[in-house]
Amino acid sequence: MIEATSLTKRYGARTAVNDVSFTVRPGQVTGFLGPNGAGKSTTMRMIVGLDRPTQGRVLVNGKPYAEHRSPLHEVGALLEAKAVHTGRSARNHLRGIAATHGIPTRRVDEVIDLTGLHTVARKRVGGFSLGMGQRLGLAAALLGDPATLILDEPVNGLDPEGVLWVRGFVRQLAAEGRTVLLSSHLMSEMAVTADHIIVLGKGRIVADSTVADIVGSTQTFVRVRSPRIDDVARRLTQPDVTVTGVAADTIEVRGLGAEVIGDAALSIGVALHELTTISGSLEDAYMQLTRDEVEYRTAVTPDAAPLAEEVAR
Amino acid sequence: MTAAVETPVVARATLRPVADARLRFSGVLRSEWIKLTTLRSTVWIWAILFALQIGMGALMVLSQDRFGDPSQGAAQTAVFAASIGLIFNQLVIAVLGVLVISGEYGTGQIRSSLTAVPKRLPVLWAKALVFGVSTFVVGLLAIIAAYAVTWPMLDSKGITSDLGDPDVWAHLVGGAGYLALVGLVAFFIGALLRHTAAGIAAAVGLLLVVPSVLSFIVADWSTVLGQWLPGSVGQGLFFGSDIFEPWQAVLVMLGWVTVFAVPAAVLLKRRDA
Numbered sequence: 001m002i003e004a005t006s007l008t009k010r011y012g013a014r015t016a017v018n019d020v021s022f023t024v025r026p027g028q029v030t031g032f033l034g035p036n037g038a039g040k041s042t043t044m045r046m047i048v049g050l051d052r053p054t055q056g057r058v059l060v061n062g063k064p065y066a067e068h069r070s071p072l073h074e075v076g077a078l079l080e081a082k083a084v085h086t087g088r089s090a091r092n093h094l095r096g097i098a099a100t101h102g103i104p105t106r107r108v109d110e111v112i113d114l115t116g117l118h119t120v121a122r123k124r125v126g127g128f129s130l131g132m133g134q135r136l137g138l139a140a141a142l143l144g145d146p147a148t149l150i151l152d153e154p155v156n157g158l159d160p161e162g163v164l165w166v167r168g169f170v171r172q173l174a175a176e177g178r179t180v181l182l183s184s185h186l187m188s189e190m191a192v193t194a195d196h197i198i199v200l201g202k203g204r205i206v207a208d209s210t211v212a213d214i215v216g217s218t219q220t221f222v223r224v225r226s227p228r229i230d231d232v233a234r235r236l237t238q239p240d241v242t243v244t245g246v247a248a249d250t251i252e253v254r255g256l257g258a259e260v261i262g263d264a265a266l267s268i269g270v271a272l273h274e275l276t277t278i279s280g281s282l283e284d285a286y287m288q289l290t291r292d293e294v295e296y297r298t299a300v301t302p303d304a305a306p307l308a309e310e311v312a313r
Numbered sequence: 314m315t316a317a318v319e320t321p322v323v324a325r326a327t328l329r330p331v332a333d334a335r336l337r338f339s340g341v342l343r344s345e346w347i348k349l350t351t352l353r354s355t356v357w358i359w360a361i362l363f364a365l366q367i368g369m370g371a372l373m374v375l376s377q378d379r380f381g382d383p384s385q386g387a388a389q390t391a392v393f394a395a396s397i398g399l400i401f402n403q404l405v406i407a408v409l410g411v412l413v414i415s416g417e418y419g420t421g422q423i424r425s426s427l428t429a430v431p432k433r434l435p436v437l438w439a440k441a442l443v444f445g446v447s448t449f450v451v452g453l454l455a456i457i458a459a460y461a462v463t464w465p466m467l468d469s470k471g472i473t474s475d476l477g478d479p480d481v482w483a484h485l486v487g488g489a490g491y492l493a494l495v496g497l498v499a500f501f502i503g504a505l506l507r508h509t510a511a512g513i514a515a516a517v518g519l520l521l522v523v524p525s526v527l528s529f530i531v532a533d534w535s536t537v538l539g540q541w542l543p544g545s546v547g548q549g550l551f552f553g554s555d556i557f558e559p560w561q562a563v564l565v566m567l568g569w570v571t572v573f574a575v576p577a578a579v580l581l582k583r584r585d586a
Binding site: 045088 | 335
């Protein structure tokens with residue numbers, strides 16, 4: 001359980017995290033989502049006390065992280081790949097961390113096996129790829145059998161196999177009743193991993209909800225194509241329904257389901273050539289939520305990601 | 314290289330409980346010992362320290378046929394031969410002292426260290442203790458080795474020191490103590506600056522540059538200030554000096570350590586890692 005209250009972090013004139021409050025609950029995977037520079041990493045660093053909040057506070061399992069008797073048993077954190085001295089071997093790095101808490105070397109070898117590092121465990125970390133660095137970071141996070149895991153972009157740099165493994169692993173940890181907070185700037189990653197999503201933009205919380213709710217909050221509409229489209233449009237006109245013509249024979253209807261539209265067309269004896277429900281994907285929801293919050297906007301905005309199409313029955 | 318890493322089957326039992334894992338200062342000490350001894354730079358620097366201590370002592374004995382004032386006595390000459398390497402080794406150990414901490418900042422390791430020990434200060438004190446004690450032991454062994462190598466060489470020139478002379482041993486131990494203390498000064502400078510190049514420049518500057526600058530200034534204050542610098546204070550410990558008694562020299566050195574340790578500790582607690 002992580003509880004942040006009015007968490008704020010300023011670096012000089014720049015506000016990285018601005019009055020953020022949220023709760024991360026055990027037993028589910030919570031995704032921290034936002035564009036680069038949204039404040040995800042800074043918030044995570046404040047949770048484990050690496051950065052000192054300018055205002056507000058954050059508690060882990062009821063206490064500030066530093067107050068726990070066994071910090072590594074409370075939180076396992078992967079905050080950046082390779083927060084490791086490059087001259088040391090992976091195994092010695094883990095031994096060094098384990099020693100602080102009196103965690104036996106047996107356990108070090110266990111997490112090495114668990115994260116698939118056994119072939120490189122005695123090699124110096126300086127030669128590691130990004131993916132291996134991530135695995136080592138994950139191994140370090142798991143050392144203390146933590147009740148809470150905080151993983152900053154854990155799949156970054158992993159091969160597809162590794163990505164699948166992390167997803168499954170993270171879900172399993174949550175199923176065991178642990179608290180899992182993981183960040184990503186990739187919506188698609190969140191969609192398949194997280195149960196709950198906190199969207200950050202420019203240091204503020206833009207949305208804090210379940211994955212389903214966030215998708216649901218984006219507009220869904222029905223595309224209708226018919227040779228007698230005007231008749232259909234007239235039939236559908238009523239309060240709370242928006243009908244937009246997009247082509248000579250095509251309209252988009254917001255506020256009515258495909259069933260109702262189909263029945264309505266039948267009732268006036270008009271043939272429909274197309275009746276498609278188009279629902280926003282998580283990707284769209286994200287783009288919509290963070291449109292105004294992007295810190296570093298590309299000069300030429302590419303076309304919005306193609307809408308996921310879903311043919312209604 | 315990535316291909317060599319096999320992904321384990323997801324289904325395996327994830328985490329077995331770790332019995333009685335608790336953060337303790339003894340654990341932090343062990344951790345710092347593991348970290349110090351698993352880096353090649355440490356092993357290299359210790360080897361260089363030995364080689365220089367023995368080599369410079371032997372070179373000094375070989376290069377001089379006559380040893381000045383016979384009244385100085387064999388003991389003093391023996392101490393001088395065993396300790397002459399410290400002139401250079403204080404710089405060697407200063408480099409290691411800075412590296413021990415600045416290497417963690419340079420690589421990002423410090424964030425792993427401080428996540429494991431979020432109260433932070435135990436990391437600084439444990440590092441200082443492990444580094445200080447290990448430097449004292451390694452330094453003492455190197456000085457004794459230099460004494461052992463130079464003793465027969467001096468003996469063959471008719472300068473035979475008494476192996477059981479407590480005064481000789483006091484100076485040898487004093488030399489090791491100086492090395493440990495000057496190492497700690499450099500360590501805390503490194504902790505303060507958090508940057509390898511800046512730390513080494515500052516530490517070497519304090520040991521080498523500041524004394525020579527002061528020696529160019531002809532004034533009473535610069536002479537007095539020069540006498541209080543770590544380098545000259547240290548000579549009181551291993552060569553003997555007219556200015557400070559050994560216990561006074563130790564106190565002055567501890568003062569130097571404190572001057573850098575206090576702000577380093579305060580800033581470690583306050584700064585973002």
